[in-house]
Each structure stands twice: as structure tokens, then as C-alpha cells.
Amino acid sequence: MLVTALTKLLNIRIPIIQGGMQWVGLPQLAAAVSNSGGLGILTALTQPDPNALRLAIRETRKLTPKPFGVNITLLPTINPPDYEGYARAALEEGVMIFETAGNNPAHLVKSFKDHGCIVIHKCTNIRHAKSAARLGVDVLSIDGFECAGHGGEEDIGGLVLLAKAAQELDIPYIASGGIATGRGLAAALALGAAGANIGTRFLCTVESPIHQSIKDKIVASKEQDTVHIFRTLRNTARVYRNTVSEQVIALESLPGGARFDELRDLVSGQRGRRVFETGDPDYGIWSAGVALGLINDCPTCEELLRRMEREAEEAIKGMAELVQG
Ligand code: NAD
Known part of the structure; x- marks a missing residue:
């Protein structure tokens, strides 16, 4: 078993979070990830309004007794969302874990911390990570160049960003971007991360609520796509x-x-x-992230997380054997 600051903080078996994904972070996926030992996340803005998020939270609770979280992403949008309304709805429904992402989350973080919640903030450089730490977030999700979606303007790969995080951050951090295998998870742990945030790999699982043709397309795709x-x-x-x-x-x-x-x-x-x-x-x-090139099948979340856990443990044991004398 992999025991890290993340598994202890969230009371989960495997140090893997299913990151917020627009149109994908729905109850069936979030519940499947949580039921499989990771942390599932509902994407707030996928719901048309705060009340719909309320119903999605209730639906997820029916599907899993395990903890799950809610993602609220603050980025430019065509129609400005009612961020506070989504946050309030989730708090009133008793959600205790939030993933924030994007521009200055100060007002949301304060409100979540005032309610005793755990906050994981996703950011794309160490400067923003330190600002978020000062706001009181519990975990930083460090998003490298490989990631899907909005990865910032600086184009620094995960290898350097995570090594820098190890040098500069005083609170737990997880690796985001480019992780789809147990070896990737082990590498993240070797770089001091307490776990991994995974998106693209979860797109192509049995429980992912997207059309089978897109899952087939992902399996056929390469890291160049x-x-x-x-x-x-x-x-x-x-x-x-x-x-x-x-x-x-x-x-x-x-x-x-x-x-x-x-x-x-x-x-x-x-x-x-x-x-x-x-x-x-x-x-x-x-x-989609460059992890596309690592995806060769469409397993259940349970199969995927078991496999990643086993591969990561084997990789870590293999690395331990490198140490001699
Ligand atoms: P949307 O239809 O409002 O916008 C589509 C895209 O255009 C998004 O990438 C958005 O950031 C960008 N955009 C919108 N207005 C812009 C502007 N004035 N200048 C520059 N870019 C602009 O987006 P949506 O699909 O309804 O999603 C809502 C928001 O949630 C978006 O910002 C989306 O990126 C974000 N989100 C991102 C992730 C992720 O990256 N993992 C997950 C969940 C939500």
C-alpha cells in the first residue's frame, strides 16, 4: 500500500485524484474513482447552475459512501458563472473537499477554510503555488506543461516544476499533467509529490460519461495529438x-x-x-493532455487504479534495489 500525506489527509487508499474536467466530472465518474480508492471530483461548472450541482452531489452520495470533492475553476468564460453560488450549494450539501483552479481563488479559499474544508489548489508555477499556500490551502496540485486544458504561459515541464516544488514548498503537493501509468505515479512520488492529479487517463475509462467513439479515438491517439x-x-x-x-x-x-x-x-x-x-x-x-500517448485501453476505474497502484509499487521496489552498499 502507498501511504502518503495525501492518502492520510483525504482518507483514501491510492494517492490519486481525478481532476476537474469540464463535461466529464459527473457523478458516475467521481463515484467510480472514489469507490476504487482514489478521490473523485465533480466539476461544478459542468452543471448549469448551483441547484443542479446540489442534485449532482446528492446523486454522487447515492453512488458512493466514500469521500469525493468538487472542482471550481476560475478562468475566462463566455458566460460569467455564479462561482459563489456553486460554492455555497456545495458547502450547504456538506462537501468537505474542494479543488480550486485558475485565477486568484482567495475569496473561495477563505470561505472553504472557514467551513473547515480541505482545499487542493491547482497552479502552474511555484510563484502562484506559494501565494495559494499563504491563503491557507492544504495541498497544491502542480500542473506541468504536459497537462490538458489551461496550463499557463510558462511551459515548464513537470520534471522541473516538481523538483522545484520539493525545494520551495512547505505544504504537500501533488503532480498534475502527463501521468497515466503507475511508473508516472512513482516518478511523481520520487519528486516529492504526495500523489497525482489525473484527468486524461480517466476520460478513457468505462465509467467516463463520454461517447465510446471518443474513447476509441483516445486509444488510437499518440502523444503528438x-x-x-x-x-x-x-x-x-x-x-x-x-x-x-x-x-x-x-x-x-x-x-x-x-x-x-x-x-x-x-x-x-x-x-x-x-x-x-x-x-x-x-x-x-x-x-486532452500529452498522456494520450500512454493510453492503450479503456478499463474500469477499479482496474485502472489497481493496476497503477501495482505498477507504482513495483517501480518503487525496483528503485530501492538500485541502492547498494
Ligand atoms: P466557455 O464556453 O466559457 O469558453 C470556452 C473556452 O474559451 C475556455 O477555454 C475559456 O477559458 C475560453 N474563453 C472564454 N472567454 C474568453 C475570453 N474572453 N478570452 C480568452 N479566452 C476565453 O467554457 P466552458 O467550457 O463553459 O467552461 C467554463 C470554464 O471552466 C472555462 O474557463 C473552462 O476552461 C473552465 N474549466 C477548465 C477545466 C480544465 O482546464 N481542466 C476544467 C473545468 C472547467
Whole structure:
């Protein structure tokens, strides 16, 4: 068994968190991850309003007796969400674990800490990690260049970011971006992380609520199949390489770049949602990390987490054998 600061803090068996994923962090997936020994996370903004989040929390409780969390991501959006309303609904429903991500989470963190909750904050550099630590978050989720979605503008790989986290952070941190195997988890632990935040790998599980054709597409994909969009808008996001993301990049590459309103219809989350519903990988933008290249099957969450746990333990034992004399 892998016992870390994360497993102890969250009372989970395997140091793996299923990160917030727009349109994917629904009750069936969050509950499956929690039932399998990790920490499942519901994505607040996937729900149309705070009351719908309330119902999703109740549904998740029916599916698992284990702890699970709620993700609230603060990034530019087409329609400004009622962040406080989502937070209040989750608190009133008794959620005790939150994953925050994106821009300055101070007001949310204060409210969660005032309610005695555990807060995991995802950030993409050590400067932001230290600011979040000063706000009182419990765990930092350090998002390297490999990650899906919004990985910041600095493009530092997980290997360096995590080694730097080991040098500079005083509170537990977990590794995010590029982890889809037990070896990846073991590497994260070797870099001082207390566990891993995993997204893309969970997209391709039996319980993931997306169309089977997209799961098949993920299995067929390679580590080269993602691109960055929104670089020119300083809201860089790693997404699947398809006709829509190529079109966005072409528009951004024009002299003078593109304004967001010229990209809005192409990139809207509602359009991306249809990818997962219809199974057409070219319908819109969908987030994916370079861990795509490591995914060769579509297991249940239980099979995946058991396998990752076993592989990580074997890798760690193998490394221990390197030490002689
Ligand atoms: P949306 O339809 O509001 O926006 C689609 C994309 O355009 C998002 O990447 C968003 O950040 C970007 N965007 C919106 N307005 C922008 C602007 N004015 N300038 C630059 N970029 C802009 O997004 P959605 O699918 O409804 O999701 C809601 C929010 O939650 C988004 O910000 C999304 O990125 C975020 N989210 C991200 C993750 C993740 O990265 N893992 C998970 C959950 C939610």
C-alpha cells in the first residue's frame, strides 16, 4: 500500500485524484474513482447552475459512501458563472473537499477554510503555488506543461516544476499533467509529490460519461495529438488536435492575431460538449493532455487504479534495489 500525506489527509487508499474536467466530472465518474480508492471530483461548472450541482452531489452520495470533492475553476468564460453560488450549494450539501483552479481563488479559499474544508489548489508555477499556500490551502496540485486544458504561459515541464516544488514548498503537493501509468505515479512520488492529479487517463475509462467513439479515438491517439490554443490571448489551453483547433490556431496566426469574439463560436464549451455526446471528435474543442500517448485501453476505474497502484509499487521496489552498499 502507498501511504502518503495525501492518502492520510483525504482518507483514501491510492494517492490519486481525478481532476476537474469540464463535461466529464459527473457523478458516475467521481463515484467510480472514489469507490476504487482514489478521490473523485465533480466539476461544478459542468452543471448549469448551483441547484443542479446540489442534485449532482446528492446523486454522487447515492453512488458512493466514500469521500469525493468538487472542482471550481476560475478562468475566462463566455458566460460569467455564479462561482459563489456553486460554492455555497456545495458547502450547504456538506462537501468537505474542494479543488480550486485558475485565477486568484482567495475569496473561495477563505470561505472553504472557514467551513473547515480541505482545499487542493491547482497552479502552474511555484510563484502562484506559494501565494495559494499563504491563503491557507492544504495541498497544491502542480500542473506541468504536459497537462490538458489551461496550463499557463510558462511551459515548464513537470520534471522541473516538481523538483522545484520539493525545494520551495512547505505544504504537500501533488503532480498534475502527463501521468497515466503507475511508473508516472512513482516518478511523481520520487519528486516529492504526495500523489497525482489525473484527468486524461480517466476520460478513457468505462465509467467516463463520454461517447465510446471518443474513447476509441483516445486509444488510437499518440502523444503528438494535442495542440495549444489561445496562446495569443494568454489563456493557453492544451486541447485535442482536430479540424477546429487547427482552425483556431490558423486564425491566431494571422497578422495581428485574432480577438476572442472571432474565435468564440469555434471554441465554445457548449460545442465541445457535443463532441463527448455525439462521438464526433471534430465537432468542437476538447481538452486532452500529452498522456494520450500512454493510453492503450479503456478499463474500469477499479482496474485502472489497481493496476497503477501495482505498477507504482513495483517501480518503487525496483528503485530501492538500485541502492547498494
Ligand atoms: P466557455 O464556453 O466559457 O469558453 C470556452 C473556452 O474559451 C475556455 O477555454 C475559456 O477559458 C475560453 N474563453 C472564454 N472567454 C474568453 C475570453 N474572453 N478570452 C480568452 N479566452 C476565453 O467554457 P466552458 O467550457 O463553459 O467552461 C467554463 C470554464 O471552466 C472555462 O474557463 C473552462 O476552461 C473552465 N474549466 C477548465 C477545466 C480544465 O482546464 N481542466 C476544467 C473545468 C472547467
